[in-house]
Amino acid sequence: MLEALEASDGFLSAQQLHATLREQGQRVGLATVYNRLRILADTHQVDVLRTESGEALYRRCGAQGHHHHLRCRRCGSVQEVESAEVEAWAHSLAKKAGFSDISHTIEITGLCEKCHG
Amino acid sequence: MLEALEASDGFLSAQQLHATLREQGQRVGLATVYNRLRILADTHQVDVLRTESGEALYRRCGAQGHHHHLRCRRCGSVQEVESAEVEAWAHSLAKKAGFSDISHTIEITGLCEKCHG
DNA sequence: CAGATAATGAGAACGGTTACAATTTGGTAT
DNA sequence: ATACCAAATTGTAACCGTTCTCATTATCTG
Ligand SMILES: [Mn+2]
Ligand SMILES: [Mn+2]
Ligand SMILES: [Zn+2]
Ligand SMILES: [Zn+2]
Numbered sequence: 001m002l003e004a005l006e007a008s009d010g011f012l013s014a015q016q017l018h019a020t021l022r023e024q025g026q027r028v029g030l031a032t033v034y035n036r037l038r039i040l041a042d043t044h045q046v047d048v049l050r051t052e053s054g055e056a057l058y059r060r061c062g063a064q065g066h067h068h069h070l071r072c073r074r075c076g077s078v079q080e081v082e083s084a085e086v087e088a089w090a091h092s093l094a095k096k097a098g099f100s101d102i103s104h105t106i107e108i109t110g111l112c113e114k115c116h117g
Numbered sequence: 118m119l120e121a122l123e124a125s126d127g128f129l130s131a132q133q134l135h136a137t138l139r140e141q142g143q144r145v146g147l148a149t150v151y152n153r154l155r156i157l158a159d160t161h162q163v164d165v166l167r168t169e170s171g172e173a174l175y176r177r178c179g180a181q182g183h184h185h186h187l188r189c190r191r192c193g194s195v196q197e198v199e200s201a202e203v204e205a206w207a208h209s210l211a212k213k214a215g216f217s218d219i220s221h222t223i224e225i226t227g228l229c230e231k232c233h234g
Numbered sequence: 235c236a237g238a239t240a241a242t243g244a245g246a247a248c249g250g251t252t253a254c255a256a257t258t259t260g261g262t263a264t
Numbered sequence: 265a266t267a268c269c270a271a272a273t274t275g276t277a278a279c280c281g282t283t284c285t286c287a288t289t290a291t292c293t294g
Contacts, residue, residue: 031284054280
């Protein structure tokens with residue numbers, strides 16, 4: 001299952017992943033895919049993001065720590081992104097406002113070179 | 118409808134907004150709330166964000182241009198946030214990677230002073 | 235092998251959202 | 265005022281991704 005995720009270069013939905021596994025001949029139920037994905041997400045072994053339409057997308061990330069993504073809206077290809085400055089900015093901003101238990105999400109999207117046109 | 122959104126200090130779901138309007142005595146259908154919210158969102162008169170669970174939340178924002186939010190996960194209270202540096206960072210990063218039609222989302226969340234405990 | 239325990243998965247249920255057909259509303263012409 | 269038409273509104277059904285249920289299957293343990 002992790003391997004199938006790893007094989008894909010972009011984010012996959014639970015249902016796409018399920019379809020992929022079935023095509024490979026694995027007899028796995030959709031419920032199991034959801035259950036396992038939840039565990040993987042809870043233990044930070046995969047990243048989760050939400051489409052504009054609310055669907056959850058999953059990806060096995062190369063970077064293991066906290067990071068963000070630059071993603072093509074058309075083909076789904078993803079590059080990982082990080083910036084200590086931006087991390088510091090987000091955290092200190094929230095702290096100054098009296099917030100605790102601070103987290104943040106940053107997603108940069110666009111059309112990649114291939115998909116542009 | 119916009120007034121009801123404005124009266125709330127945080128983000129509201131479509132169903133919360135519907136309930137609020139009904140409590141105020143307005144006889145409005147849920148479908149209409151969804152339809153009007155969609156129009157308001159399409160014309161950038163309200164901001165939309167997605168909960169971790171996928172639910173859409175709407176807010177009439179004070180700032181009219183592009184900006185981001187610092188939001189309390191518990192009570193939903195929101196402060197608006199912007200940073201020219203971070204905007205520039207996101208855009209130039211994507212541009213360097215060959216992306217066009219670039220956009221981004223940034224959401225900072227935590228527990229506000231009141232809710233911390 | 236027997237029994238206990240955990241993982242699995244088909245299908246039902248759920249919750250937010252959207253589509254649709256029917257009704258109401260509002261305006262315009264007669 | 266009345267007839268007519270177009271647009272807005274509405275309840276309800278359908279939709280879709282996700283979660284729950286629980287019977288079945290696999291895995292462990294002695
Ligand atoms: Mn990643
Ligand atoms: Mn805002
Ligand atoms: Zn692309
Ligand atoms: Zn709070």
